[in-house]
Amino acid sequence: MTDKVALVTGAARGIGLATAKLFIEQGWQVAMVDRDTDELNAAAKQFNEARAFSCDVSRSDDVIEMVSEVLASFGRIDAVVNNAGVADFRPLEETTFADWRRVMDTNLDGVFLVSLATIPALKKTKGAFVNIASISGLRASTLRVAYGTSKAAVIHLTKQQAAELGEYGIRANCVCPGPVRTKLAMAVHSPEIIAAYHDSIPLNRYGTENELAEVITFLCSDKASYVTGQVIAADGGFESTGVGLPALRD
Template sequence: MQKCAIVTGAARGIGLATAKQFLEQGYVVSAVDRDEAELEKALGELGEGAIGLPYDISFPEKAEAMVTDTLASFGRIDALVNNAGVADFGPVEDTDFARWRRVMETNLDGVFLCSQAATPALRETKGAILNIASISGLRASTLRVAYGTSKAAVIHLTQQQAAELGEYGIRANCVCPGPVRTKLAMAVHTQDIIDAYHDAIPLNRYGTEEELANVITFLCSDKASYVTGQIVAVDGGFQSTGVGLPALRK
């Protein structure tokens, strides 16, 4: 039976690149995204071996349905990539509770719910959980009071998962992307921000979705069989030089 990966937030960006790499490596894939129209487009790119589940994983019943439907289609779960996230930035003073909850319910609650729902199946396969956080969860930056806090919580949640689920053979790791050249990032980053990032990143460029997917799929693979509880910044060295660009400030 082929190995199976679930990837949330799979309709675009890092999630889509990761789903493609899993398929290339011989996995079958459950591609999960609440944006049904974009998910349909993504399935056209993914082709055979992938199913689309148009679920909002911030709801417990949808996380459970994601697992139930995956097992019904593929019979097993070997990797869960918790990639779905909301990037909603704003100053501390302008972040009302509605914005705070909108970010937390997907970025943090969704990771918790999906991981919990998938744990029984992952116990059967001695599988892997891979959570996507951010360098904004490692170090504070401007306009990220909700986003950065949610990602910092994901980092700690990963270590909790590693500590408690290791006895079942389940590994849990976390990837913290730095600036990535996604369509969304390029649409919202001004030239000043792009230039500032290039100046601040030792490798002097944005990462690519494929470079993130390389690390994600590696950490889910048997080649990383003794790696768990690790927080890996995939950021061109950005964390080593600090976060908080003047161009991002008001």
């Protein structure tokens, strides 16, 4: 067991929830953060080692209050996983500024705000940031002008964190998931899209939420103590073969 504490945003479901579970299995305590209060509370009830903190990461005041509450509850923060995100898939010419801002508010501004609020705590513990981007931030794809651009910016923000915070012992790395078998993905991906992804992924399958959590928790651990400023695509090899599936144009 360890006395380390991880703060995980977007923890009510999907990769965030899987990451919280794995941290707990590895002996960490977890501050689970999400704006979906009901689902967050239901998820956190599974664990004695976790506490729920309702927060919209796109709101600066809410973030500052949330981090203060986490520190009051746990006394420290050793790792921050910036996982909260939203998606919007539509052609560039049909994307309004309101669509663009909705994605940027959470996917980019949220990462910045949570990071800024937690830097003082991570300085004390010489902790780690792991920011969740996407392979859509590494390579352009169809229907992802706002989403992909936000994730590309998160990748660069991660490198800025590594460059500027390394002198304090803070590490910062970025994980870029490929297609993951989440409930949401399975609900919106047609059989044609699923088959097209399988054809384009060298491992010929979607990843699992737990496989992503394994990479995330590793980067937060002492086993990755000399790893910072890195961008890791956990995608079954998808990024290496390109993106932009014809099936996604429909």
